[in-house]
Amino acid sequence: MKVAIIQFPGSNCDFDTLHVLNKVMNVKANLVWHKSDDLRDYDAVILPGGFSYGDRLRAGIIAAYSPVMKEVRRMAKDGYPILGICNGFQILIESGLLPGALLRNSSLKFICKWVNLSVISNKAIFTHKIKKNNLLRMPIAHNEGRYFIEEDDLKELYKRDQIVLKYADEYGKINGRSNPNGSIDNIAGICNDEGNVFGLMPHPERASEKLLSPFDSDDGKMIFSSMIEYVKER
Amino acid sequence: MVALNSILVELTEDEIKEAKRMLGRExxxxxxxxxxxxxxEHCSYKSSKPVLKQLPTKGPRVIIGPGYDAGVVDVGDGYVVTLHIESHNHPSAIDPYGGAATGIGGVLRDILCMGTRPIALLDSLRFGNIEESTHSRWLFKHVVRGISDYGNCVGVPTVAGEVEFDDCFERNCLVDVVCLGLGKIKDLxxxxxxxxxxxxxxxxxxxxxxGIHGVTFASRVLTEKSxxxxxxxxxxxxxxxxxxxxxxxxxxxxxxxxxxxxxxxxxxxxxxxxxxxxxxxxxxxxxxxxxxxxxxxxxxxxxxxxxxxxxxxxxxxxxxxxxxxxxxxxxxxxxxxxxxxxxxxxxxxxxxxxxxxxxxxxxxxxPIIYRKAVEPDYIKKIRIVEKPSLPSNLSSVLLKMLSCPSIASKSWVYEQYDHEVGVRTVVKPGQGDASVLRLPNGTFLAIKADGNSKHCYIDPYNGSAGCLSEACRNLVSVGAEPLAFVDHLQFGNPGNPEVFWTFKESVRGLADYSKAIGLPCIGGKVSFYNEDKVKNMAIKPSPVIAAIGRIEKQEWITTMNFKHYGNHIVILGETKPEMGGSEYYEYIHGLTGGIAPRIDFDKEKATMHAVLDAIRKGLVKAVHDVSKGGIAVALAEMCISGGIGASVDCSKIPAHDLRIDELLFSETHSRFIIETDDASIDEFLSIMKKASIAYNIIGKVGGDTLKFNKNKEELISIPLSDLKDSWLNSIPKCMGENE
The missing domain is CATH 3.90.650.10 (PurM-like C-terminal domain)
Known part of the structure; x- marks a missing residue:
C-alpha cells in the first residue's frame, strides 16, 4: 500500500507524518505537492498539520481550493481513507468533506499540550480497530480548534455515530475541565457518514513513539494501524 | 547625528574623516x-570587538566559531548543529507583537543561511513588574503572542526559554531568541x-x-519620540x-x-x-x-x-x-x-x-572605539547591606517565593508555543532543567538559555560567569555534556564609562568561566543602548547565554520530577550566605544588595563531572540544579512536577553557620539536588566522595506534603496542592486569567 501526504505551501507536519509512516509504521508514503492532479497511485491520503497559506483569510480555506483537492474529493467519494490532522481537519471542513466549523479557541490563545481523548465511535476507518471508551494520549497544538456545529446538525452527527473522539480527563470523564479549547460537547474529531473521511485536531503523528511521550505511550499509532489494516483488508 | 548634504547619518565627524581617507575622496x-x-554599532561591533577577543572560541567539536551567521558544532556521523542568538529589544519595546515576531525571523535566517534546517527556538524574555505595571503586562502578553504566531506558523518548535521580571525592564524589555539548526557537514x-x-x-x-534605519535605531537610546x-x-x-x-x-x-x-x-x-x-x-x-x-x-x-x-x-x-x-x-x-x-x-x-x-x-x-571604563560607585556600596530580619512564618515565605513571577511556572508562556513540531522534542518545557532533542544519528542534544540580571547588577563578573554556570548545570541535569555556547550581551549606552565597565567585567567573567571549564564560545551578539531617556534608566547588565550539550545514550536522559516514595534526596555542593541579587532578598524583602554568588571553578567542574558520572552509571532518578529561589524552591519544583511530597532535614545541608533563611533561599552556584534509590545510594555517595565535593543525604521522597525540619523542629510544612496552586497559577493571575 502507498499513502499520499499532501504538501500545501505552509504545511509543517508533512515531514513528521512521513517519518512516522515510513519509520514507525513501515508503510510506503510519499510527499505530494498540492499542484498534483493525480493520486491514482495511492491507497490513502493524509492532509498534514501546519499553517497552509499562513492561515490567511481563514485556516484551511485557501488550501481547500488547491488543484489536488479535486482528486482528494474523488477518492473520498470512492471510499478511500482520507485523514486530516489539525490544519488538515480545517481543510477537510473548508472543502465541505466534513460538516461544522473550527473556531478560535475559547481562551483566544494558541494551546500546545498533551490531552486525553476518549474513543466515542469506531465507525471511522481510523478507529475501527480501537475499543470504544479507550483513552488515547496525544498532544494538541492549535489556535483554531474549537469545533462548532448547529444543534440540529449535532443531533444528526450523534444519530449517525460520526463523533469519533472527545476530549476527556485522565480518568475518561468528559466535562468542561477536560475541554481545552471550548469545542461543543468536547468534540476533538469527527468522520463522514461513510466513515472513510476523518478529521481530528490532536496530532497522532506526535504520539506514535514512546520516546516522545511524557507518558511512555504510543497511542497515535492506533489511528495509523487502523487505517493500514483497513486498506490491507479492503 | 550629523546632517550632511540633506541626509541624516549617525557617523561622527571622526568617522566621516576616516571614510574620506579610505576612499581617497568625498x-x-x-x-x-x-x-x-x-x-x-549594531553591524560593526566597534565598541565591543576589542573586549570580546578574550573569549575562547576553539574546541574539538567546533567547526565554525564567531564571525559567521551562526556557530557550527560537529555532533558526529557527518551531522552538525548550528547555533545563534539574536535580540529584538528596541523594536519589541515599541511594537511588542511585530518586534518579537521579526526577531525570530532574523535568527531563523541566520541558521538557514549556513545551509542548515532550523529545528528549535528558545526565548529569553525580560520585562518589568507584571504584578504592578499595566505597560509591562501589555509588553509581556504581546511579545509572547508574537513569538507564538510566528514560531508556530513557520513550523519550528519553541522548546525552551526563561523569563525574568525586574523594574529596570519597564520600558526596555529584552527579547532574545535562540535558534538551533541541524544539517550535514557536506551541505554547509x-x-x-x-x-x-x-x-x-x-x-x-x-x-x-x-526597517529603514533599523540598525541606527537600535544603536540609540529610547526616547519619547521612539x-x-x-x-x-x-x-x-x-x-x-x-x-x-x-x-x-x-x-x-x-x-x-x-x-x-x-x-x-x-x-x-x-x-x-x-x-x-x-x-x-x-x-x-x-x-x-x-x-x-x-x-x-x-x-x-x-x-x-x-x-x-x-x-x-x-x-x-x-x-x-x-x-x-x-x-x-x-x-x-x-x-x-x-x-x-x-x-x-x-x-x-x-x-x-x-x-x-x-x-x-x-x-x-x-574604526574601533576604545571606550573608557570606570567602576560605578554603586558597586562598592551595594555589597554591604544589613541582613533583613528573619520572617516568622517560613511556609508563607516559600509559598510567596513560588508565586514570584520570575520563579513561578512558565506554562502560561510555553503552552502558547508549539514545542512538539518536528517530532524531536524528547524532554519538553517543564520536564527537565533543559530541553532534549533527538538527532538523526541516535544521539541527543540538550539546549538551554539562561540569564540573571539581578546577580549581574550586583556583581557583573561573577553574575555573568554564573549565567554560564547555570546554563551548564541545566545541561548536566538532563545528562548532557556541555559542548558550546553563544552569548548575547545587553547593556546600556557604551559611551557611559560606568556602563562600559560592567560590560568589560561581564565578558571577563564569561571568559574566565569558559576557559576554566573548557567550553568554547561559538558566536553571539552585543546589544548596547538599552536605556530610556524618559525614565533615565539603563537596564541592569543582562548577558543571556544559550548552551548546548550532547547526550550519547537515551538511558542517560534525566528529568527533574521526584519519582518514587522512599527514595533518598541528596544535595551536592556547599551552601554559602550569598544572598545578593537573590529572589529572596529582592522579592520578599525588597532589598537590592549583598554578596552575589561566586563560582569556585574547580568545584564547579568536579561537581558537574561527578553528576554526569553518576547519571551514566544509572545511579540517578531525578536531578535539579539549585538556582533562583535556592534549595527550598528547587525541592518544591521537584515535588510539584513529580506529584509527590518530600521531607528534608535542614541541619544536614552542608554549610557553615548559616541562618535558616539563608540555608533555604541562598542561590549559591555549583549545587544539585539528586534523587537516588536504596540500591544506588552507596555507589552514588562514593562517586561524590572521590570528587571531593560537599554532599549529604538531606531527606526522603514521599507523602503529599513538603516538609522542612531542623533537627526535630518543624520549620515548613505545605501540602502539595498549595505548592501547586502558588506555582502554577501565579502568572495567569497576573495576566487577569483567574481560574
Whole structure:
C-alpha cells in the first residue's frame, strides 16, 4: 500500500507524518505537492498539520481550493481513507468533506499540550480497530480548534455515530475541565457518514513513539494501524 | 547625528574623516548612507570587538566559531548543529507583537543561511513588574503572542526559554531568541562571494520602506519620540519565511549554491559587502532589478531597507535556471540583481549608471572605539547591606517565593508555543532543567538559555560567569555534556564609562568561566543602548547565554520530577550566605544588595563531572540544579512536577553557620539536588566522595506534603496542592486569567 501526504505551501507536519509512516509504521508514503492532479497511485491520503497559506483569510480555506483537492474529493467519494490532522481537519471542513466549523479557541490563545481523548465511535476507518471508551494520549497544538456545529446538525452527527473522539480527563470523564479549547460537547474529531473521511485536531503523528511521550505511550499509532489494516483488508 | 548634504547619518565627524581617507575622496550621499549602516554599532561591533577577543572560541567539536551567521558544532556521523542568538529589544519595546515576531525571523535566517534546517527556538524574555505595571503586562502578553504566531506558523518548535521580571525592564524589555539548526557537514554554505561571474539573486520579500534605519535605531537610546519610529520595525511574514526555508534547503541540495546570506541589519548594503569582503571579491549590483514594494523609493532606501524575509543567493554561473525553478515552485519572488566580480568593490548601479562604489572591506573596517571604563560607585556600596530580619512564618515565605513571577511556572508562556513540531522534542518545557532533542544519528542534544540580571547588577563578573554556570548545570541535569555556547550581551549606552565597565567585567567573567571549564564560545551578539531617556534608566547588565550539550545514550536522559516514595534526596555542593541579587532578598524583602554568588571553578567542574558520572552509571532518578529561589524552591519544583511530597532535614545541608533563611533561599552556584534509590545510594555517595565535593543525604521522597525540619523542629510544612496552586497559577493571575 502507498499513502499520499499532501504538501500545501505552509504545511509543517508533512515531514513528521512521513517519518512516522515510513519509520514507525513501515508503510510506503510519499510527499505530494498540492499542484498534483493525480493520486491514482495511492491507497490513502493524509492532509498534514501546519499553517497552509499562513492561515490567511481563514485556516484551511485557501488550501481547500488547491488543484489536488479535486482528486482528494474523488477518492473520498470512492471510499478511500482520507485523514486530516489539525490544519488538515480545517481543510477537510473548508472543502465541505466534513460538516461544522473550527473556531478560535475559547481562551483566544494558541494551546500546545498533551490531552486525553476518549474513543466515542469506531465507525471511522481510523478507529475501527480501537475499543470504544479507550483513552488515547496525544498532544494538541492549535489556535483554531474549537469545533462548532448547529444543534440540529449535532443531533444528526450523534444519530449517525460520526463523533469519533472527545476530549476527556485522565480518568475518561468528559466535562468542561477536560475541554481545552471550548469545542461543543468536547468534540476533538469527527468522520463522514461513510466513515472513510476523518478529521481530528490532536496530532497522532506526535504520539506514535514512546520516546516522545511524557507518558511512555504510543497511542497515535492506533489511528495509523487502523487505517493500514483497513486498506490491507479492503 | 550629523546632517550632511540633506541626509541624516549617525557617523561622527571622526568617522566621516576616516571614510574620506579610505576612499581617497568625498563619499556621495548614497555611499555615506551605506557607510553609516556598515559602521553602526549594531553591524560593526566597534565598541565591543576589542573586549570580546578574550573569549575562547576553539574546541574539538567546533567547526565554525564567531564571525559567521551562526556557530557550527560537529555532533558526529557527518551531522552538525548550528547555533545563534539574536535580540529584538528596541523594536519589541515599541511594537511588542511585530518586534518579537521579526526577531525570530532574523535568527531563523541566520541558521538557514549556513545551509542548515532550523529545528528549535528558545526565548529569553525580560520585562518589568507584571504584578504592578499595566505597560509591562501589555509588553509581556504581546511579545509572547508574537513569538507564538510566528514560531508556530513557520513550523519550528519553541522548546525552551526563561523569563525574568525586574523594574529596570519597564520600558526596555529584552527579547532574545535562540535558534538551533541541524544539517550535514557536506551541505554547509558560507556567506561568501568567492567566484567572479557567479550570479547574485535576491529571493523572498519585496524591498520596502519598513526597517529603514533599523540598525541606527537600535544603536540609540529610547526616547519619547521612539513611538514615532514604528517604521523602523519590520513587518513579519512567517508564511513567506516557511516557503523560504523549504526553497533554500531544496536549492542547496542542487549543489550550485556557492554563497548564502540573510538580509538583516543594514539590508543589502551590509549583506552584500560582507559577502564580497569574506570571499575576497566584489559585487556589481543593478538596483533597477530589485523587486520593490513601492514605487518612489530612493536608491538610499533600497540599499539600507531592512524589509524582512529576504535572502541573497550566490549561484554558480550557468545554473541560475535550475535554482530559480525551485523558487518558482514555491511562488517566491526573486530577482537576479548582480554579478560577483574581481574588483573588490561593491558597485551600485541604477539602469547602468554608477551611483556608488565602495571597497568591500569598508564593512569590516569600522574604526574601533576604545571606550573608557570606570567602576560605578554603586558597586562598592551595594555589597554591604544589613541582613533583613528573619520572617516568622517560613511556609508563607516559600509559598510567596513560588508565586514570584520570575520563579513561578512558565506554562502560561510555553503552552502558547508549539514545542512538539518536528517530532524531536524528547524532554519538553517543564520536564527537565533543559530541553532534549533527538538527532538523526541516535544521539541527543540538550539546549538551554539562561540569564540573571539581578546577580549581574550586583556583581557583573561573577553574575555573568554564573549565567554560564547555570546554563551548564541545566545541561548536566538532563545528562548532557556541555559542548558550546553563544552569548548575547545587553547593556546600556557604551559611551557611559560606568556602563562600559560592567560590560568589560561581564565578558571577563564569561571568559574566565569558559576557559576554566573548557567550553568554547561559538558566536553571539552585543546589544548596547538599552536605556530610556524618559525614565533615565539603563537596564541592569543582562548577558543571556544559550548552551548546548550532547547526550550519547537515551538511558542517560534525566528529568527533574521526584519519582518514587522512599527514595533518598541528596544535595551536592556547599551552601554559602550569598544572598545578593537573590529572589529572596529582592522579592520578599525588597532589598537590592549583598554578596552575589561566586563560582569556585574547580568545584564547579568536579561537581558537574561527578553528576554526569553518576547519571551514566544509572545511579540517578531525578536531578535539579539549585538556582533562583535556592534549595527550598528547587525541592518544591521537584515535588510539584513529580506529584509527590518530600521531607528534608535542614541541619544536614552542608554549610557553615548559616541562618535558616539563608540555608533555604541562598542561590549559591555549583549545587544539585539528586534523587537516588536504596540500591544506588552507596555507589552514588562514593562517586561524590572521590570528587571531593560537599554532599549529604538531606531527606526522603514521599507523602503529599513538603516538609522542612531542623533537627526535630518543624520549620515548613505545605501540602502539595498549595505548592501547586502558588506555582502554577501565579502568572495567569497576573495576566487577569483567574481560574
Amino acid at each position: 563619499p556621495n550621499n548614497l555611499e555615506l548612507a551605506m557607510i553609516d549602516a556598515e559602521w553602526s 554554505v558560507l556567506a561568501e562571494a568567492k567566484y567572479p561571474n557567479d550570479s547574485v539573486i535576491l529571493v523572498g520579500g519585496s524591498t520596502g520602506r519598513d 513611538d514615532e519610529e514604528r517604521s523602523a520595525v519590520q513587518i513579519p511574514d512567517p508564511f513567506m519565511k516557511k516557503l523560504i526555508i523549504e526553497a533554500t534547503l531544496e536549492a542547496i541540495a542542487t549543489g550550485h549554491v556557492r554563497g548564502l546570506k540573510d538580509l538583516g541589519g543594514g539590508g543589502l548594503t551590509c549583506g552584500l559587502s560582507e559577502m564580497a569582503d569574506k570571499g575576497g571579491c566584489g559585487i556589481d549590483l543593478e538596483l533597477s532589478r530589485v523587486h520593490l514594494r513601492e514605487k518612489d523609493i530612493s536608491p538610499i532606501e533600497i540599499m539600507i531597507s531592512e524589509s524582512q524575509e529576504r535572502m541573497v543567493f550566490i549561484i554558480e554561473q550557468g545554473y541560475e535556471k535550475e535554482v530559480c525553478e525551485i523558487f518558482d515552485k514555491y511562488e517566491l519572488p526573486y530577482s537576479i540583481i548582480g554579478k560577483v566580480t574581481d574588483s573588490g568593490k561593491l558597485i551600485v548601479k541604477m539602469n547602468g549608471s554608477e551611483l556608488a562604489s565602495l571597497p568591500a572591506k569598508v564593512v569590516a573596517n569600522a
